[in-house]
Amino acid sequence: xxxxxxxxxxxxxxxxxxxxxxxxxxxxxxxxxxxxxxxxxxxxxxxxxxxxxxxxxxxxxxxxxxxxxxxxxxxxxxxxxxxxxxxxxxxxxxxxxxxxxxxxxxxxxxxxxxxxxxxxxxxxxxxxxxxxxxxxxxxxxxxxxxxxxxxxxxxxxxxxxxxxxxxxxxxxxxxxxxxxxxxxxxxxxxxxxxxxxxxxxxxxxxxxxxxxxxxxxxxxxxxxxxxxxxxxxxxxxxxxxxxxxxxxxxxxxxxxxxxxxxxxxxxxxxxxxxxxxxxxxxxxxxxxxxxxxxxxxxxxxxxxxxxxxxxxxxxxxxxxxxxxxxxxxxx
Amino acid sequence: xxxxxxxxxxxxxxxxxxxxxxxxxxxxxxxxxxxxxxxxxxxxxxxxxxxxxxxxxxxxxxxxxxxxxxxxxxxxxxxxxxxxxxxxxxxxxxxxxxxxxxxxxxxxxxxxxxxxxxxxxxxxxxxxxxxxxxxxxxxxxxxxxxxxxxxxxxxxxxxxxxxxxxxxxxxxxxxxxxxxxxxxxxxxxxxxxxxxxxxxxxxxxxxxxxxxxxxxxxxxxxxxxxxxxxxxxxxxxxxxxxxxxxxxxxxxxxxxxxxxxxxxxxxxxxxxxxxxxxx
Ligand SMILES: Nc1ncnc2c1ncn2[C@@H]1O[C@H](COP(=O)(O)OP(=O)(O)OP(=O)(O)O)[C@@H](O)[C@H]1O
Ligand SMILES: [Mg+2]
Numbered sequence: 145x146x147x148x149x150x151x152x153x154x155x156x157x158x159x160x161x162x163x164x165x166x167x168x169x170x171x172x173x174x175x176x177x178x179x180x181x182x183x184x185x186x187x188x189x190x191x192x193x194x195x196x197x198x199x200x201x202x203x204x205x206x207x208x209x210x211x212x213x214x215x216x217x218x219x220x221x222x223x224x225x226x227x228x229x230x231x232x233x234x235x236x237x238x239x240x241x242x243x244x245x246x247x248x249x250x251x252x253x254x255x256x257x258x259x260x261x262x263x264x265x266x267x268x269x270x271x272x273x274x275x276x277x278x279x280x281x282x283x284x285x286x287x288x289x290x291x292x293x294x295x296x297x298x299x300x301x302x303x304x305x306x307x308x309x310x311x312x313x314x315x316x317x318x319x320x321x322x323x324x325x326x327x328x329x330x331x332x333x334x335x336x337x338x339x340x341x342x343x344x345x346x347x348x349x350x351x352x353x354x355x356x357x358x359x360x361x362x363x364x365x366x367x368x369x370x371x372x373x374x375x376x377x378x379x380x381x382x383x384x385x386x387x388x389x390x391x392x393x394x395x396x397x398x399x400x401x402x403x404x405x406x407x408x409x410x411x412x413x414x415x416x417x418x419x420x421x422x423x424x425x426x427x428x429x430x431x432x433x434x435x436x437x438x439x440x441x442x443x444x445x446x447x448x449x450x451x452x453x454x455x456x457x458x459x460x461x462x463x464x465x466x467x468x469x470x471x472x473x474x475x
Numbered sequence: 476x477x478x479x480x481x482x483x484x485x486x487x488x489x490x491x492x493x494x495x496x497x498x499x500x501x502x503x504x505x506x507x508x509x510x511x512x513x514x515x516x517x518x519x520x521x522x523x524x525x526x527x528x529x530x531x532x533x534x535x536x537x538x539x540x541x542x543x544x545x546x547x548x549x550x551x552x553x554x555x556x557x558x559x560x561x562x563x564x565x566x567x568x569x570x571x572x573x574x575x576x577x578x579x580x581x582x583x584x585x586x587x588x589x590x591x592x593x594x595x596x597x598x599x600x601x602x603x604x605x606x607x608x609x610x611x612x613x614x615x616x617x618x619x620x621x622x623x624x625x626x627x628x629x630x631x632x633x634x635x636x637x638x639x640x641x642x643x644x645x646x647x648x649x650x651x652x653x654x655x656x657x658x659x660x661x662x663x664x665x666x667x668x669x670x671x672x673x674x675x676x677x678x679x680x681x682x683x684x685x686x687x688x689x690x691x692x693x694x695x696x697x698x699x700x701x702x703x704x705x706x707x708x709x710x711x712x713x714x715x716x717x718x719x720x721x722x723x724x725x726x727x728x729x730x731x732x733x734x735x736x737x738x739x740x741x742x743x744x745x746x747x748x749x750x751x752x753x754x
Contacts, residue, residue: 191649194649194653196649196652196653215652216649216652216653217652217653217654217655217656218655221653222653223649223650223653225646225649225650226646227644227646227647228646229644229646229647229649229650230650231647231650231651231664231665232668232669233664233668242654242656243653243654243655246654246655246656247655290650290654
């Protein structure tokens with residue numbers, strides 16, 4: 145069964161059109177990640193799905209039923225916010241129980257579900273504390289717990305990890321992945337962190353300016369991007385682009401090569417000077433100026449001693465290269 | 476070392492300024508208080524000296540408590556102030572919430588309209604208000620005063636509170652909506668506690684003018700049973716003779732309830748419970 149199906153969703157604030165003709169389906173149990181640059185409408189799309197904003201046009205179906213006119217609380221969804229949004233006047237326990245009380249669930253059922261959620265998220269020791277007495281990571285776990293207890297048909301996460309520091313972010317990311325495996329629930333997750341998108345998603349939706357650019361499994365998008373935007377957006381460091389002419393391609397088209405597919409070669413087709421070298425221990429990133437607008441990035445695995453200002457020539461295998469036309473479409 | 480010394484100097488200067496200001500501000504109150512405990516002669520002979528065995532007298536308080544129905548006036552003032560404040564805060568906050576939270580046609584215009592009263596003093600409309608009160612039969616009732624003061628306080632309340640409510644996290648309100656809370660619950664349980672400091676500010680700003688007002692009680696409710704404290708105290712100030720003992724005693728007593736209310740609200744001003752709500 146499809147957990148969510150969006151048909152031709154448009155949303156505008158006054159004259160500004162933020163979402164344009166979005167079509168999307170989320171299958172049951174899928175983990176779908178929305179990525180895209182800031183301001184492209186990810187949060188707005190999520191809020192439209194949740195019912196916090198009305199779509200200007202289009203239809204929203206959750207688990208097979210049309211929910212356009214149904215209020216957020218009865219759509220069978222739960223949402224986790226970037227700012228946690230815990231109720232400051234309630235304890236951790238009551239924060240999680242509130243939605244169930246609103247649904248008039250029996251007391252035993254509430255107790256059971258809250259216990260289960262606090263066990264999964266190891267919140268047992270904090271149940272009687274208020275949000276202000278918790279650390280950022282604990283608060284985010286409570287926010288996730290508040291979503292779990294509702295047993296929703298669809299989880300919505302809006303950049304849930306962006307307020308956490310790097311180490312905690314990794315831990316919580318793994319916990320969310322584990323959670324998805326145990327609950328087998330359908331989830332939609334908004335982020336602009338590449339790693340989160342690539343590691344969590346069973347399906348990535350790349351958005352730009354309120355339009356869907358491409359939908360697919362992470363590796364599919366990585367290996368087979370539909371256009372220059374998707375190619376440049378996924379992957380870190382980002383893909384290198386340069387005029388195809390420089391390597392004997394057709395005039396006017398653009399060639400794209402990922403940093404890890406470039407290599408140093410005395411007879412290389414791309415000659416330039418090293419601008420900067422980043423030594424990360426495990427790998428070394430070399431920025432090379434070859435006379436194009438943007439510097440090329442070369443990613444070498446291992447440690448290398450390369451000086452800035454050194455002359456260097458780069459090459460790549462043609463079967464690793466992508467070609468794009470003037471409009472950025474893949475050819 | 477250098478830094479430590481300059482900090483000390485800074486904080487000394489700051490405290491000196493604040494203490495001077497406090498003394499200047501409290502001096503008149505102090506003079507009223509000490510003189511209210513003195514005989515009439517002593518008040519005029521040495522207005523700045525503390526009451527001693529010779530000059531000590533409770534005659535002022537006796538006059539005040541005997542003359543007129545002082546406790547009734549007191550009660551009237553308190554009822555008018557508290558009920559007006561309550562209505563100003565309730566309706567002001569509700570209007571502010573609607574203006575800041577919902578997008579509807581004419582939202583900005585409505586906000587401007589509601590704030591218009593800040594610039595136009597309500598006393599300009601006194602004649603029309605009196606006319607209205609006469610026609611509705613509210614003259615010489617406390618409701619006349621309460622309604623006028625509520626109208627007087629609302630514009631600033633709406634203006635200040637809507638500014639603060641805009642800052643309340645959208646995520647928090649949305650979380651409430653997803654959990655099935657009604658808009659009223661979201662307003663009363665989530666938003667109001669977070670704007671408590673702003674509410675206290677509005678309360679303090681409104682309280683003093685209402686308590687001290689002489690204009691509207693004199694015009695709208697001069698009857699004996701609806702007199703407010705400020706109006707009631709006027710009987711001691713005659714055109715030719717003024718009973719200073721009684722005036723000063725009445726003023727001293729009038730300070731107490733405002734002070735009590737102020738203490739209540741200022742505690743709200745200081746307490747910040749927002750931490751941990753978001754972020
Ligand atoms: N209530 C609103 N009124 C008017 N415009 C809005 C409103 N909410 C969002 N927008 C506009 O819609 C666009 C998309 O906003 P949205 O919050 O969905 O972006 P986003 O993709 O979530 O960005 P970010 O990654 O920074 O969170 C932005 O240009 C924003 O200015
Ligand atoms: Mg966003």
